[in-house]
Amino acid sequence: MGRLMPDFTFATAQYDSGDWDSAPLVPANVIDSVARYTAIDVAPTGVIVPLGSRDLFKYPLVYLTGHLPVRFSDVERTRLGEYCARGGMLFVDDHNHDVDGQFHKTAWEAIAGAVGPLQDLPNDHALYRSFFRFPDGPPTTSHELNGWGDNLVHKHLQAVLRGDRISVLYSSKDYSSEWNYHPDNKRFFSVDNTRFGVNIVVYALTS
Amino acid sequence: MPSRAETRGFLELVARTAVVLLLAAALWRVVQARRAEATPSVQVRLTGAERAATRDSLAALARSGVTVPWSGEIPALAAMAEGVREPAPATRVSVVADGAVVLGDSLGTIDSLAAGSGSLVVAGVRGALRAGAGSAMARVDPAKHVAPGRVLVLGRAGWESKFVIAALEEAGWSVDAELAVVDTLTVRQGAGARGGPRLGTHAAVVVLDSAPRAAAAIARFVAAGGGLVLGGEGAANGAHRALAPARTVRAVRPLSRAFDGVGPMDALPLHALEALRADALVLERREGRIAAAARRVGAGRVVQAGYGDTWRWRMEGGADAAAAHRAHWSRLVGSVAHVAVPPDVVTSPGTPRGTSADASAEGAPLAATVHALGAASPVATARTPTGPPLPGWLGALILALLLAEWASRRTRGLA
Numbered sequence: 267m268g269r270l271m272p273d274f275t276f277a278t279a280q281y282d283s284g285d286w287d288s289a290p291l292v293p294a295n296v297i298d299s300v301a302r303y304t305a306i307d308v309a310p311t312g313v314i315v316p317l318g319s320r321d322l323f324k325y326p327l328v329y330l331t332g333h334l335p336v337r338f339s340d341v342e343r344t345r346l347g348e349y350c351a352r353g354g355m356l357f358v359d360d361h362n363h364d365v366d367g368q369f370h371k372t373a374w375e376a377i378a379g380a381v382g383p384l385q386d387l388p389n390d391h392a393l394y395r396s397f398f399r400f401p402d403g404p405p406t407t408s409h410e411l412n413g414w415g416d417n418l419v420h421k422h423l424q425a426v427l428r429g430d431r432i433s434v435l436y437s438s439k440d441y442s443s444e445w446n447y448h449p450d451n452k453r454f455f456s457v458d459n460t461r462f463g464v465n466i467v468v469y470a471l472t473s
Numbered sequence: 474m475p476s477r478a479e480t481r482g483f484l485e486l487v488a489r490t491a492v493v494l495l496l497a498a499a500l501w502r503v504v505q506a507r508r509a510e511a512t513p514s515v516q517v518r519l520t521g522a523e524r525a526a527t528r529d530s531l532a533a534l535a536r537s538g539v540t541v542p543w544s545g546e547i548p549a550l551a552a553m554a555e556g557v558r559e560p561a562p563a564t565r566v567s568v569v570a571d572g573a574v575v576l577g578d579s580l581g582t583i584d585s586l587a588a589g590s591g592s593l594v595v596a597g598v599r600g601a602l603r604a605g606a607g608s609a610m611a612r613v614d615p616a617k618h619v620a621p622g623r624v625l626v627l628g629r630a631g632w633e634s635k636f637v638i639a640a641l642e643e644a645g646w647s648v649d650a651e652l653a654v655v656d657t658l659t660v661r662q663g664a665g666a667r668g669g670p671r672l673g674t675h676a677a678v679v680v681l682d683s684a685p686r687a688a689a690a691i692a693r694f695v696a697a698g699g700g701l702v703l704g705g706e707g708a709a710n711g712a713h714r715a716l717a718p719a720r721t722v723r724a725v726r727p728l729s730r731a732f733d734g735v736g737p738m739d740a741l742p743l744h745a746l747e748a749l750r751a752d753a754l755v756l757e758r759r760e761g762r763i764a765a766a767a768r769r770v771g772a773g774r775v776v777q778a779g780y781g782d783t784w785r786w787r788m789e790g791g792a793d794a795a796a797a798h799r800a801h802w803s804r805l806v807g808s809v810a811h812v813a814v815p816p817d818v819v820t821s822p823g824t825p826r827g828t829s830a831d832a833s834a835e836g837a838p839l840a841a842t843v844h845a846l847g848a849a850s851p852v853a854t855a856r857t858p859t860g861p862p863l864p865g866w867l868g869a870l871i872l873a874l875l876l877a878e879w880a881s882r883r884t885r886g887l888a
Binding site: 429 | 629630631634635636642650653655656658660662782784785787788789794795
């Protein structure tokens with residue numbers, strides 16, 4: 267009997283407010299990298315899971331992004347709190363790359379209300395060596411280096427920790443723009459910029 | 474044909490012999506009565522609530538020559554306490570009794586159990602545990618809790634490994650882990666996660682996948698006393714077939730996909746265990762198929778649990794699913810974990826290691842009383858003959874026989 271489910275399925279969170287589907291090519295790109303670099307049994311396509319649905323619990327790692335204000339409904343807030351309490355991990359990326367933007371301000375508030383307050387994640391955290399090594403912490407994005415958004419290079423990611431494990435990982439670095447391209451175009455890069463996505467997946471699967 | 478004189482002579486001989494025998498019996502009764510008068514006797518009535526010291530005193534009295542017949546209806550009751558082999562300090566109390574049992578410790582009543590047999594895990598026991606059933610009282614001294622060593626989890630990167638590690642750590646276990654991401658890369662957690670399990674470091678190893686990893690080291694570890702849990706896909710791991718309770722496994726699909734049914738285990742895929750070894754013990758079944766089994770190998774223990782994707786139970790199950798998943802894995806590991814008994818736990822020959830001699834002595838009042846004093850007497854009486862050494866009916870019988878024999882001889886003209 268083969269496995270009923272692959273070990274990993276990339277899931278994108280669909281929430282009631284905002285533009286949850288603003289980076290539609292990120293799932294395929296991360297799936298490609300996980301399949302390319304690891305032996306993890308990964309589903310070839312991602313899924314979209316409503317944040318307020320019980321189906322959320324089928325996917326212990328969920329990706330959430332957007333540009334617009336985030337307002338979790340009561341059901342979404344309750345579901346997300348329970349999801350993290352059971353061991354699920356939410357990866358949130360600010361598609362605006364703007365700490366003064368509406369997504370950032372409202373997402374921080376919504377996450378604090380559902381799970382807990384975000385805090386800086388040390389750059390020597392296990393996340394940065396779970397597969398590829400990132401000794402300087404989170405890799406910078408071209409959007410940061412080009413001065414777009416808030417014109418900042420963010421030194422840290424933020425996280426809500428349960429014990430020493432990450433429940434919510436929050437990025438202001440705009441990986442949603444950085445990874446939002448067709449996987450075939452990776453051949454034009456000297457270094458694959460989605461490697462950090464592999465670290466997030468491997469960390470979620472092993473820690 | 475004998476003559477009448479010969480017949481009467483024979484009857485006279487019979488009468489004389491009977492008189493001699495009856496006199497001998499009377500003499501024996503006299504001697505016994507004298508001996509009984511010389512032997513002291515203590516008749517006691519017991520309720521089962523006596524402490525071991527009281528019972529031991531009576532046993533010493535009996536062994537010193539005093540007759541100690543006892544009576545009383547002590548209810549059948551046995552209680553045993555053992556330290557739970559899991560990190561959280563607790564005591565598992567097992568009780569068998571004819572009637573309802575009330576458990577307590579030096580602080581007061583803890584709980585009660587219905588008649589029959591049952592067990593209870595109690596945390597924070599103070600002093601000796603008391604189990605009362607009717608008039609009987611069993612007292613057991615919980616074995617000193619010994620925190621077992623670390624647990625090594627071997628598997629591949631995936632939700633099952635992640636959530637098994639999380640469950641064990643939440644239950645209090647210290648976990649080392651080796652999780653394969655690719656053939657050439659293994660994610661390691663903990664200082665002891667390299668080179669397989671070692672008895673000085675690890676209490677148990679959990680294998681969650683089918684990779685033939687550290688098979689020789691695991692075999693040595695188990696033989697020396699370590700525990701092995703073959704869980705999920707690990708239950709079908711051929712590298713550990715010589716240790717596993719089942720020789721073969723058969724993959725079975727879940728009975729349902731949702732966790733809102735009666736049993737959460739029905740929603741999990743199962744590696745059903747088949748061709749069990751003769752020394753294996755079945756622990757759990759699902760629809761007649763064997764889901765979990767255990768056996769001893771050398772000085773160690775092995776549990777093979779065929780349920781896979783148990784992480785789905787934790788994530789998708791009901792409100793208590795995370796706690797139930799945590800308890801499930803902690804129990805599996807605890808059932809095989811190696812625990813070194815410290816030297817200050819007093820043991821005596823015939824006493825199971827890890828329990829104090831006093832606990833075994835008082836854990837079963839009726840059994841201990843019978844062992845010490847023998848079976849109860851229906852009515853507490855001395856076992857020596859009573860009454861006058863020569864009863865009246867016996868004297869009359871002897872006199873009648875002597876007179877008959879004398880009269881017979883006289884009528885025959887003999888002196």
